[in-house]
Each structure stands twice: as C-alpha cells, then as structure tokens.
Amino acid sequence: MLTKLRVGLTPDLLTSSGTPSFGLAPLELLDMCRAIEWEYLPALGSEVSPDIAAAYDLLYVNSLKVTANTVGRADCRVKMIARHGVGFDSVDVAALTRAGIVLTNTPIAIRRPVATMAMTFVLALSQRLFAKDKLSRTGGWNRRNDFMGQGLTTRTIGLVGFGGIGRETVPLARAFDLTVLTADPFADAADVAATGATLVSLDELLQRSDFVVVSCLLNDSTRHLINAQRLAQMKKTAYLINVARGPIVDETALIAALRSGTIAGAALDVFEQEPVASDNPLLTMDNVIVTPHSLCWTDECFDAIARAGLGSVADFAMHKTPVSVVNREVLDHGKVAAWLADAR
Numbered sequence: 001m002l003t004k005l006r007v008g009l010t011p012d013l014l015t016s017s018g019t020p021s022f023g024l025a026p027l028e029l030l031d032m033c034r035a036i037e038w039e040y041l042p043a044l045g046s047e048v049s050p051d052i053a054a055a056y057d058l059l060y061v062n063s064l065k066v067t068a069n070t071v072g073r074a075d076c077r078v079k080m081i082a083r084h085g086v087g088f089d090s091v092d093v094a095a096l097t098r099a100g101i102v103l104t105n106t107p108i109a110i111r112r113p114v115a116t117m118a119m120t121f122v123l124a125l126s127q128r129l130f131a132k133d134k135l136s137r138t139g140g141w142n143r144r145n146d147f148m149g150q151g152l153t154t155r156t157i158g159l160v161g162f163g164g165i166g167r168e169t170v171p172l173a174r175a176f177d178l179t180v181l182t183a184d185p186f187a188d189a190a191d192v193a194a195t196g197a198t199l200v201s202l203d204e205l206l207q208r209s210d211f212v213v214v215s216c217l218l219n220d221s222t223r224h225l226i227n228a229q230r231l232a233q234m235k236k237t238a239y240l241i242n243v244a245r246g247p248i249v250d251e252t253a254l255i256a257a258l259r260s261g262t263i264a265g266a267a268l269d270v271f272e273q274e275p276v277a278s279d280n281p282l283l284t285m286d287n288v289i290v291t292p293h294s295l296c297w298t299d300e301c302f303d304a305i306a307r308a309g310l311g312s313v314a315d316f317a318m319h320k321t322p323v324s325v326v327n328r329e330v331l332d333h334g335k336v337a338a339w340l341a342d343a344r
Contacts, residue, residue: 005057005079005317007038010048012062013084014040022084022306023299029307033314053078058313060084068095076101079339080316082309083326086110086164089218089245093327100335103326104312107164109304113296114243115168118213121241121267122157122173124289125211126150131286150210150237153177158209160202160225161216161244162187169215170195181205184216206233211241218245228253231262239265243296246270255281258288269295 007030015021030038041052047065054075059066062084071078072095080102083091088105096103124130127149135144157173159166162184173180180197183205192199202225206212212234216222226240227250234240240263242249251272257263265287271280274293282288312322319342321331330336 004037005035006055006077007036007058007060007313007317008041008052008056009038009060010041010062010064011043012064013060020306021297022302026303026306026310029310029314033317035317036314050076058082058317060309060313063090066091066096068092071095071099071101079335080104080313080322082312082322084305084309087218087245088326089247091326097327097330097333100330100333102316102322102330102336104309104316104322104324105326106305106308106312107324109308110296110301111164111168113298113301113304114165114215115172117269117296118165118169118215118241118243119172119176120295121243121269121289122152122176122178122211122213122239125239125241125265125267126152126155130289134286155179155210156181156208157211157213158183158205159197160184160205160212160214162192162197162199163216165215165243166213167195169213170197178211181209202230203233206230207235209238210235211239214240214242214244214248216244216248218248222248224248224250226250226254228256231257234263236261237264239263239267241267243269246272246274251280251282258282258285265289269293 013021020027030036044064047067048059048061048070050070050073053070054073054077057077058080059078060082066081076099078101081096083105086105086107088103091103093103128147131147135141135147156179159169159182162182166182170180174196181200182192182197183200183202187199189199214226225248231253254266258266267289268282269291270293283290312324315322319340321340325331
C-alpha cells in the first residue's frame, strides 16, 4: 500500500474568509497526485516551527520565515519547501541545503505581474494620480494648474537589475516610448540591446533616469545598494520605485532624501520592515505611494504562482526534479539524489 506524503500549506495563503487566495483550481494539482495528502497548517507565528517540520514531508509557504531552527532538529521530516513567489530572502537557503531539503520558487509566474506593477507606479507618479485624486475630493479643482504631470515620451526609465522582471518591463516601458536603461553586472550588452534597452553603469543610470526601478534580488551585495550616496546621484525631478525587496533601499536615507528634495518622490511596494510600522514617516509623505507588498497580486498572478508552486510539490512527491530549484547544489545531496533516483 502506498504511504502518502504529508503536505502542509501555510495559513497565510488564505483570505480572511478562509478561502485560498489563489482560487480553488490550482489545488487540483494536489488532489490528482496519488502520492500525497494535504491540509492547511494551523495558525502560526512569523516562522515555520520545528514541530511543523517534523510532522510534514513537504511544505508550501507564502511569507513565513524558514530558518536554521526550523530544520535543525534530528526529527526534521521535510524533504522540500516550495515558496509561493520568487523571493527567498525569508528562507535560510544554506541551512536547507545542509539538511538535504530542496527549495523551489516561482520566478516565471511573477515576471509580467511585477513588471506591470512597476509601470503602474510609473504612470501614477508621472500623472500625479494621487495628488489629483486628493484635489478632486478636497475642493482643489481650481488649483489643478499647479499639479502638472510628466509626459513619458521624452523620459528615461532605469532598471536596476535585468533578470526576468527587468527584461519583462522593457517592452511595457517601450510601449510608452520611454528610453530604457539597465544596470546589471551579470547582463550582456548585446543581449540587453536586443530587447530595446541599453546596458550602463549604475552611476550613469541614476544620473540619467527619470524613474529608477529597483528590480534586482536581495543578497549581501545588494543590501542597501540604494543608499544616501546613490540617491544623491539622481535628478531632483526623478522618482524611485521599489518592486523588489525593501532592504535593497536604505530606508533612512530615502526618508532624508524625500524630506530634503533630493528626489521628487517614490513608490514602494516593499519596506525594510514588514508589515511596515504605523509610525514610518514614509506613510505620511504626499510624494510617496505605498502598497503592502501586494500591488501585483491579481487573480491571474496568484493562479499562475500557485500552479507553478503546487506543481513543483506534486512533481517532487512523484520523485521528479521540480522545474525551479533555488539551491541546485542540494540535488547532489545523498538524501535528495536517492529520492529522485527512486522514480516510479
């Protein structure tokens, strides 16, 4: 008799009414897999506990942290953790690799939604959407001449990072006749040029761009990449947009730059501390648009993420290598290699 693997889905994937945020259809991928039985985990804190890791074979997690403590006990049972999304800064990748635990993410599914989010911010900032909304609601109709926006056909957008999201943003930006620059130490100039963008240094990008979009991964080399010195390189009329991870931007330096007029404004879907503190000065600034790390969340986005993420769970349960493995070196770990070799 087939012994089924236990799969746990973290409860932060549910809406307030208790339904899956990604809809019911992607769950069919789990229901059709004869090798697993699944359930939602009970309410958790901010981190997946060692007890949960000892009780389940595979976990599908959204925003909860997975630490060395999570997988450090001798009775850890988890074989794979699948992230609902692309980022994995909330996961101790090295600890998982040492323990022989596969980590997957969903980089393809989020590319268009996040690129669309970046352009949503560009359009809202350039048209001064929220300022004009406020005028209409507060009797400021006759002051509209004082709130002129910026046309895009003569402007430049700079993409900090030319991975999947940056690449996907280029055609959307070009549709508005924006000049597109990108800075990425790993990008090839000819490859970038083929998309209609131009590869430049980060210094040049900051100096020339009217909209600077942060779209790179968070790691040791990009933490506080956008600091006081780099903010000072931007035009006073330019806007900073962060659709990646909060700690890539030095938030204290950003607040100072916004207060001093070093830059014109910002749009942020992410923050150094999440959930963002209620007393964060960014929340009170009229030249800042803020959203709760979710602007790109749509029915299409979450359906695609869940199909990719839950699909990786089903594949691994059937002893198949998932499409997107973050810690590829773990595939050589004895436990993982033996599991994948036992394909039925």
